Amino acid sequence: MEVPGRKESSDDKVKRKCQPCQDENVLHEAYGYCTTCGEYLCDACYKYHLRPKPFKDHVLIEYKTITSKDRAPTPPGSYKHNVFDDQVLQQGENGDKCMTEEPPPPVPRRTRVYSTKCSLHPLDDLKYRCKTHKVIVCSECALKKHRHCDNLDNIHDIYDSESERIVSKIQYVEDKAAYILKQETNANEGADVSYEEVLSQIRLDREQVNTYLYETEKRLNNEVYRFREESKNRQTEMLDICQKLKKKKDLIKDTNLSEIERYISMTEGECEIDNINRDLKGVFGLPRLRVSYKSQYPLLDSKNLVVEKHKREIGRRELKLLKKVNIARGNQTCSITDIATPSNETFPVILVDFRNQKLIMISVEYSLIYHQLEWIPWGITFISYDRPNGEIAITCSYDDRILFFTIGQKIAKIAESKRTSIKVESPRGIRYHKSENVMIVAVNNFQNASIQCWSLNGDLVRTIASFGYCIESINLTHDNQIIFGSLSKHCIQSCDMSGKVLRYFPYIDDSMCGPYGIASDQSQSIYVCGFKCLRVVSREGEWNELLTRDDGFKPQSLLVSNRSDRLYVAQEKGCTDLLIFEL
Structure with a gap:
């Protein structure tokens, strides 16, 4: 108003x-x-x-x-x-x-104006409804255009029945909307009640949780602080050792001293260096802090936080030895650099004997077939399996080529394939990528290396990745990730087919030798041959020993058989046996 x-x-x-x-x-x-x-x-x-x-x-x-x-x-x-x-x-x-004062007049309601005249015949009124075409027409239109249509009704005749039908439909929809509205109202009221009940309980629990977490965090901070102080002291000690060793090296390179003087200084310092090396021998024995936490309800006690400080020791997993296969002839010893078997494992295992320039085929019954090569082999991979023959590719690092051979199943033999050899500079490890029908090859050129993708016709498809150090071993995981190891870098890495690095593990042991051969299983654990030892590293980076020096073996290459849960371990020079373990 x-x-x-x-x-x-x-x-x-x-x-x-x-x-x-x-x-x-x-x-x-x-x-x-x-x-x-x-x-x-x-x-x-x-x-x-x-x-x-x-x-x-x-x-x-x-x-x-x-x-x-x-x-x-x-x-x-x-x-x-x-x-x-x-x-x-x-x-x-x-x-x-x-x-x-008079109040303002109410706002007049606009009403829609309906035309009752025919759009084609403006002087004629609309009288009929054609149900077939769903239109309202005049008499002339009804006569000329709709006389053959069914259900042409006079509006005055059907008005009462139609109005009753429409009103009934409106009432039905109105009742339906009212029912839904009632349901929604009840649902909202129920939600409000339960919300308040739960919110009240949450507020109560929050007070208990806050107290629990405060006490737990306080205890954790104290433990970690003490560990960091101890670790800082160890780091300071290592820095001092590094400084001492650097001074020893600088003294050896000091041109102001004669060779005799430098040699005397070297011999005097060698004993001290041996002592330092002995102190640093247990690289897996460094202390570490492991914190574990398991929440439970109600959270009233901080004792669920477990803080354990202990010496880090590499884990140990026992392997069951199934078979030793003597693969040497007479008094010869072997140096097996790679192993291959087809994915279906109906073919025998084939070994590459680097020392004797041979391929060794081991049948299911463990009988041996030898094939002498003209070149020094290094890596091997199965390319195809077509009964009764299969095809393999072998890298010859010192002769810069990849050779192809056929393997007979019924008649056990190894013969040269009709496929032309490929010229590749210094190829080492090799694996066949079935889905892309290409070979993944580790290529070494002095101190530089690359992982390349080659077609079976001898064309370089692409270079996947390049490195500033040599790569000795290469393999593929079950999901076609590339894993590879480097002796000079002492590391294990994995990458995808685009070259993106996915995982990196430093390989450290007391002798600083390795890694050699590598392989992986379906859980993405990587098996690694080291100096007179065999280790496995999980996807999370946890190491376990499988074979140690005490076992008397010298692992150099290996093959993980996911189908039969077997682990084939071949050894370096001086050994004559292929080891077959059960995983």
Whole structure:
């Protein structure tokens, strides 16, 4: 309700919406008012309201200047005026006085105007409904265009039944909406009740958890702080040792001293260096801090935090030896640099004897077939298996080539393949990538190495990765990741076919020798041949010993058989046996 002479405030303006737009379900704030139409208009409707000829004489007023006198009169009987509801207390110069003012007329409701005339025959009324075409037509249209249609009804005849049907449909939908509304209301009320109950319990638990976590964190900080102090002392000690060793090296290279003087200094310092080396021998015996934590409910006691400080010792896993196969002839010894077997394992295992330039085929019955080569072999891989023959590829590092051979199954023999050899500079490890039908080759060039992808036709497809150190061994995991090892870098790495490094493990032992051969199983653990030892590193980087020097073996290459759960371990020169273990 308005006070005479007062302009509508911004709050009043917000409540008014453009009525023509509102009929189209669009809400725009009113900008002005048409006194002739008695409608509020938005900025666009206000601007274009006078353009049509029928509206030329309409009177428009901007909303900010509108008063109740400007509004269109209200039709009689549209509302009842109650003087008590319209009494307004107005502040004036003579004090407060009570006066009455007519309330503004209610906003007239726009009603849609329906044309009852035919669009094709403007003088004829619409009378019939064609149910086939779902249109309302006049008599002439019904006669000319719809006389052959079924269900052509006179609107006056069907009005009562149709109105009853529509009202019944509306009532059905209305009842359905009311039922859904009731369900939603009940669901919200139930959610509110359960929410408050759970929230109350959570707040109670939070207090207990905060106390528990505070005590646990405090204890953990104290333990870690003490360990860091001890570790810092060890680091300082190692830095001092490094400084001493650096001085020893500098003294040897000191040109101001004669060779005799430098030699004397070397011999005097050798004993000290041996002592230092002995102290640093147990590289796997460094202390470490292992923190484990297991939460439980209710969290009331910080004893679930377990802090263990102990010497780090490499784990030990026992292997069951199934078979020793003597692969040497007479008094000869072998040096097996690589092992291969087809994925289906119906073929025998084939070994590469680097020392004697031979291929050794071991059948299922452990009988041996030897094939003498003209070149010194290094790596081997199966390419195909087509009954009754298979095909292998062999790298000859010193002769810069990859050779191909066929393997007979029924008639056990090794023969040269019809496939042409490939010229590759210094190839070492080799594996066949079945899905891409290419060979993955480790290529060494002095102190630089690369992992290359070669086609079977002898074309270099791409270089996967390059390194500043040599790579001796290479293998593929069951998901076709490339794993490889380096003697000079003393590391084990894995990468994908794009060359992205996925894992990196330093290989450290007391002798600083290795790694040699590598392989992996389905759990992505990597088996590594070291100096007179065999180790396995898990995906998380945890090491375990499989064979040690005490076992008397010299592992050099290996093969993991995921199908039969067997581990084939071949040895370096001086040994004559192939070892077969059960994983």
